[in-house]
Amino acid sequence: MIRAENVRVNFRTGFMRRQIQALRGLTLEVREGDFLALVGQNGAGKSTAMYCFLGLLKPTSGKIEVLGSVPDLGRPVCRKIAYLPEEPHYHLYLTVEEATRYYASLYGRRVSDKAIHDTLERLGLAPFRDLRLSKCSKGMKQKVGIAQCLIHETQLLFLDEPTRGLDPLAVRSFRETLREIHQRGATIIMNSHVLSEIEMLANRVAIIDSGRVVAQDDLRNFLTADREQYCVTFESNGSVPDYLTSLERHGNLVKGVIPKEKLYDFMELTRNGALPLHECSLKKTSLEDKFFRIVSAGHEPEAAEPVSQSR
Amino acid sequence: MAELWRANIAAHLAFYRRSRLLLAFLILFAVLTALEFVPQLFVSSGVQNFNTLREIFSTLNFFLKLFAAGLGLFIVSAHLRNRSLKMVFTKPCPPAVWLGSAFVSALIVAFLLNAMVLSGLAVLSLLWHIPVRSGLLFISADTFVASIGIAAYLMVLATLLHPALAAIVAIVFNADMFYEGFVWARSSIRAGNHSPGLRVLESVFHFLYLAAPIIHPFEKKTENIYSSLRVMHGEWNYLLYSLGYALALSAFCYFIALAFLQRRRHI
Numbered sequence: 001m002i003r004a005e006n007v008r009v010n011f012r013t014g015f016m017r018r019q020i021q022a023l024r025g026l027t028l029e030v031r032e033g034d035f036l037a038l039v040g041q042n043g044a045g046k047s048t049a050m051y052c053f054l055g056l057l058k059p060t061s062g063k064i065e066v067l068g069s070v071p072d073l074g075r076p077v078c079r080k081i082a083y084l085p086e087e088p089h090y091h092l093y094l095t096v097e098e099a100t101r102y103y104a105s106l107y108g109r110r111v112s113d114k115a116i117h118d119t120l121e122r123l124g125l126a127p128f129r130d131l132r133l134s135k136c137s138k139g140m141k142q143k144v145g146i147a148q149c150l151i152h153e154t155q156l157l158f159l160d161e162p163t164r165g166l167d168p169l170a171v172r173s174f175r176e177t178l179r180e181i182h183q184r185g186a187t188i189i190m191n192s193h194v195l196s197e198i199e200m201l202a203n204r205v206a207i208i209d210s211g212r213v214v215a216q217d218d219l220r221n222f223l224t225a226d227r228e229q230y231c232v233t234f235e236s237n238g239s240v241p242d243y244l245t246s247l248e249r250h251g252n253l254v255k256g257v258i259p260k261e262k263l264y265d266f267m268e269l270t271r272n273g274a275l276p277l278h279e280c281s282l283k284k285t286s287l288e289d290k291f292f293r294i295v296s297a298g299h300e301p302e303a304a305e306p307v308s309q310s311r
Numbered sequence: 312m313a314e315l316w317r318a319n320i321a322a323h324l325a326f327y328r329r330s331r332l333l334l335a336f337l338i339l340f341a342v343l344t345a346l347e348f349v350p351q352l353f354v355s356s357g358v359q360n361f362n363t364l365r366e367i368f369s370t371l372n373f374f375l376k377l378f379a380a381g382l383g384l385f386i387v388s389a390h391l392r393n394r395s396l397k398m399v400f401t402k403p404c405p406p407a408v409w410l411g412s413a414f415v416s417a418l419i420v421a422f423l424l425n426a427m428v429l430s431g432l433a434v435l436s437l438l439w440h441i442p443v444r445s446g447l448l449f450i451s452a453d454t455f456v457a458s459i460g461i462a463a464y465l466m467v468l469a470t471l472l473h474p475a476l477a478a479i480v481a482i483v484f485n486a487d488m489f490y491e492g493f494v495w496a497r498s499s500i501r502a503g504n505h506s507p508g509l510r511v512l513e514s515v516f517h518f519l520y521l522a523a524p525i526i527h528p529f530e531k532k533t534e535n536i537y538s539s540l541r542v543m544h545g546e547w548n549y550l551l552y553s554l555g556y557a558l559a560l561s562a563f564c565y566f567i568a569l570a571f572l573q574r575r576r577h578i
Binding site for chain 2: 051056092098100107132
């Protein structure tokens, strides 16, 4: 559905035309039906990558194919695409209803009043239908953006920080809507800093750092890659085994992580030494842990490999 | 495709209707015209009334041309500056349609304003018992034709430059200025200054004069109409020639603006 190969994007900014490398060889593949989350620090290149997929930005080098063609402005294949921008750069002089109708009409077909009404109703925008976007709060503008994504049944959705500015109820409702759209068969690409949200929604994750994809895999592989380890807490008699890592000591209380293959040895050690064992549990990894580990590990080439082979 | 044009034109017309900047310009022009002419409305003499009518018409038409420039400039620069075009171009609406519809919308507004001014002046003419002359229609149509070229030219500048710079370029670098430069350089050469730099300057000014858009390409041929408000047989043709020039200029400007619009980063 989307294939990006070694994409580089360079900008020149400022009076001295200083060059900034926004993407430095980004390679990514999105399969049909994926719910891919692009994760990375600010300025990592997530939005730039999305702009390239949408044709808003031409790569300096590299190849991009979206739905079988090279992305460009306003091309017919955009009929299958919906996009929710990060910043509410909408037509602020239009009212909520006019904007929703306008964006829906840009797909080249007239939208019925009922469809507009239902969408506004569903997002809680109906009471504000005559309010100009310039007078709307950020959250309401975001809902207008969501409305224009939902009004047509598109195959490919690009969402750039979609829940930014939304109230908790709207976030929950939006999540449900995204799940429905994904179950319907749509492919979704979402930029987000809310890693807990990604864990709830996405089925694939790509971590971008300094303009490159440093890790990409199925979410479950990200979350289970470290499940071969155990967290233990016990009272030590002074010495600790060398396979115990991530050590934390509080007096004679020791916390650490042991690999699965050393579990039997560790149990023997505690039993033979009569060391009180307070905890021994399968280690749970969150996407946040994984993200921090990968990003703080630097940009070693091997990090760009999948966390585990899932295809 | 028809739906795309309809939706875009409706949105652009909403922009014009709600633009406070354009409204401010409209009010300013109305106030300036009123300040200049209200005292003269109370003078009742046939000749005086005719002259007043002609001057009001001329002033309003000048403002209409300025306003047309604003229509072309603001529609493009406002959308580029608030970066809302990414919402349009990520849908199956190509830049060609958006730009074309912006141009058509500007012409619709310019046409309506021209029609309002013409109707107002026709009513005033009737109130003062001055026969409504065909010159009013000619000048109004000529102003509208000029507005076509002006709006298109300002659209190109708006895609390239900051709106303030675009306005300065449009005001300063025009055909009249280059023509004056050309006449000055030629007179200096004829007066005996044979420096090579001056000859180069003469050629440059001549080229720029030929290349720069002209608001009224047949100004000399139609100046009698502007003074007498009468149109002689055959003079209507100049309107057609002007229209041809304005359309050619607009087409040229459209393609240049489109090329720049497609090259811009809409992010």
